[in-house]
Amino acid sequence: MPLIDGKKVAKEMRERIAHKVEVVKNQTGKVPGLATVLIGEDPASMVYVRNKNKTCKELGFNSFQHNLPETTKENDLLALVDELNQNDQVSGILVQLPLPQHIDSQKVLEAIDPGKDVDGFHPVNVGKLVTGTATLVPCTPAGIIELLNHYSVDIEGKHAVVLGRSNIVGKPVSLLLLNRNATVTICHSRTKDLPVVTRSADILVAAVGKANFVTGDMVRDGAVVIDVGINRVDGKLVGDVAFDEVEPKAALITPVPGGVGPMTIAMLMQNTLKAFTASIQPS
Numbered sequence: 557m558p559l560i561d562g563k564k565v566a567k568e569m570r571e572r573i574a575h576k577v578e579v580v581k582n583q584t585g586k587v588p589g590l591a592t593v594l595i596g597e598d599p600a601s602m603v604y605v606r607n608k609n610k611t612c613k614e615l616g617f618n619s620f621q622h623n624l625p626e627t628t629k630e631n632d633l634l635a636l637v638d639e640l641n642q643n644d645q646v647s648g649i650l651v652q653l654p655l656p657q658h659i660d661s662q663k664v665l666e667a668i669d670p671g672k673d674v675d676g677f678h679p680v681n682v683g684k685l686v687t688g689t690a691t692l693v694p695c696t697p698a699g700i701i702e703l704l705n706h707y708s709v710d711i712e713g714k715h716a717v718v719l720g721r722s723n724i725v726g727k728p729v730s731l732l733l734l735n736r737n738a739t740v741t742i743c744h745s746r747t748k749d750l751p752v753v754t755r756s757a758d759i760l761v762a763a764v765g766k767a768n769f770v771t772g773d774m775v776r777d778g779a780v781v782i783d784v785g786i787n788r789v790d791g792k793l794v795g796d797v798a799f800d801e802v803e804p805k806a807a808l809i810t811p812v813p814g815g816v817g818p819m820t821i822a823m824l825m826q827n828t829l830k831a832f833t834a835s836i837q838p839s
């Protein structure tokens with residue numbers, strides 16, 4: 557089975573991070589701190605935030621949870637972000653998206669100190685990603701590159717096709733692949749002759765948000781297939797890739813669940829550790 561085991565890779569990463577936290581704690585008496593901000597009671601967001609806080613505890617991080625009502629005013633959220641920016645105990649700030657309609661998400665993301673922006677969504681960090689100098693990179697795209705590295709997938713000179721151009725997944729993973737010298741094609745809902753494009757991919761990343769969208773005829777033999785999609789069908793989690801059709805053709809493929817998903821939280825912890833380490837360096 558050419559399976560990429562994201563669960564195992566993420567576990568190994570969490571163990572390495574926990575060890576580093578232990579070492580730095582012994583040296584300095586300090587540990588990284590992650591602040592999560594959740595507005596409202598969206599069930600999926602509640603699960604994500606709970607898992608992030610649980611992982612913090614497992615790895616020896618401090619976690620600061622701010623769960624606020626749906627009716628929270630934009631100004632009050634901005635004031636909280638400012639308070640967290642000033643708080644030395646907080647190394648990283650994560651504002652769980654999506655935010656309610658009455659709050660301007662971009663304004664909130666731009667209010668986060670770029671050095672504490674562990675989601676990597678602040679324009680300063682996006683700019684650094686474009687110039688290839690980023691340290692805080694969006695978690696899911698960073699997790700994808702980590703998986704490719706772990707399985708020794710050669711990226712340089714390869715044709716990487718990315719399905720999706722969101723700011724959270726499609727664009728940043730395209731930039732990371734480009735920074736690793738892949739030839740990158742970004743596809744979206746207006747792309748013409750999509751199967752022709754996807755069939756030319758050595759590395760195919762699917763981040764569309766449509767269950768079983770990538771079918772066997774869209775994939776060339778020997779491609780590496782990364783399925784980012786999380787879709788619920790009849791109560792079951794399925795990816796954007798029709799796994800049963802594509803798996804026999806792929807050199808390597810991520811399952812859903814257990815592929816990209818577990819990497820996202822591991823990379824968030826890695827970013828928080830990075831932000832913490834930078835904050836305790838003597839300036």
Ligand code: NDP
Pocket residue numbers: 696719720721722723724725726743744745746747750763764765766784785786787816817820
């Ligand atoms: P978005 O909805 O923001 O973006 C989807 C992208 O797919 C858009 O760029 C859209 O194009 C494109 N698209 C839609 N339909 C088609 C089509 N028919 N042909 C080609 N492209 C199409 O989603 P996200 O990027 O936020 O997420 C994508 C998936 O990844 C979701 O299932 C999400 O749940 C999952 N996800 C998983 C994470 C994890 O940790 N594993 C983390 C984040 C997301 P256009 O721009 O033209 O509309």
